[in-house]
Amino acid sequence: MKPYRLLALSGSLRSSSYNTATTQALQHLAPTNIQVALFEKMANIPLFNPDLEAHSTPETVQQLKAAIAAADGLVISSPEYAHGISGVMKNALDWLVSGEEFIDKPIMLINTSPRATHAQAALKEVLQTMSGIILIPTTDIPLLGSGLDVHGLMHHAELSNTLAQALHQFCTAIEGLNLHKN
Numbered sequence: 421m422k423p424y425r426l427l428a429l430s431g432s433l434r435s436s437s438y439n440t441a442t443t444q445a446l447q448h449l450a451p452t453n454i455q456v457a458l459f460e461k462m463a464n465i466p467l468f469n470p471d472l473e474a475h476s477t478p479e480t481v482q483q484l485k486a487a488i489a490a491a492d493g494l495v496i497s498s499p500e501y502a503h504g505i506s507g508v509m510k511n512a513l514d515w516l517v518s519g520e521e522f523i524d525k526p527i528m529l530i531n532t533s534p535r536a537t538h539a540q541a542a543l544k545e546v547l548q549t550m551s552g553i554i555l556i557p558t559t560d561i562p563l564l565g566s567g568l569d570v571h572g573l574m575h576h577a578e579l580s581n582t583l584a585q586a587l588h589q590f591c592t593a594i595e596g597l598n599l600h601k602n
């Protein structure tokens with residue numbers, strides 16, 4: 421059987437981002453039958469402009485769309501800013517609204533800050549409006565104030581176990597819906 425191919429998106433550009441560290445940890449923790457790729461060009465996605473969509477979709481957006489199309493599922497880990505979705509994540513999502521790639525795409529959500537409920541709720545609303553299928557609605561990895569980086573997270577028994585279990589559940593749910601690409 422082909423491995424599950426997941427694409428992870430972090431909604432933070434901060435160098436010590438907990439969200440990015442979490443996606444990196446997932447990549448390292450994934451068993452051999454699950455491949456987690458990180459989309460590392462979130463900072464290069466231009467501001468969304470519908471005028472550009474029709475005739476000259478920016479290269480980075482084309483790369484994002486291709487990576488999503490090839491993935492069995494998306495892992496999204498994104499912070500809350502002023503009770504809202506980070507502009508980085510919302511901007512990337514806006515480029516995907518009118519394409520085919522996102523429709524019926526299985527999604528696993530990670531929240532690295534338990535108090536950040538507004539952004540998570542807004543993100544779920546946006547993703548469902550875009551016809552994504554949120555299979556894992558909540559994976560709480562409480563990192564705020566922890567000082568943990570990717571290595572610290574990987575060696576944190578409880579948190580790394582939570583991540584590994586969520587990955588497993590996600591892929592089991594993808595399989596159950598027959599959405600594992602062969």
Ligand SMILES: Cc1cc2nc3c(=O)[nH]c(=O)nc-3n(C[C@H](O)[C@H](O)[C@H](O)COP(=O)(O)O)c2cc1C
Pocket residue numbers: 432433434436437438439440499500501502503504533535536537564
């Ligand atoms: C401008 C700004 C606004 C923020 N607003 C909120 C907020 O409304 N609610 C919240 O829970 N955290 C808020 N935070 C905290 C961030 O969500 C938190 O620092 C998070 O770890 C950032 O994600 P990162 O570590 O991946 O960069 C805010 C941080 C900044 C810089």
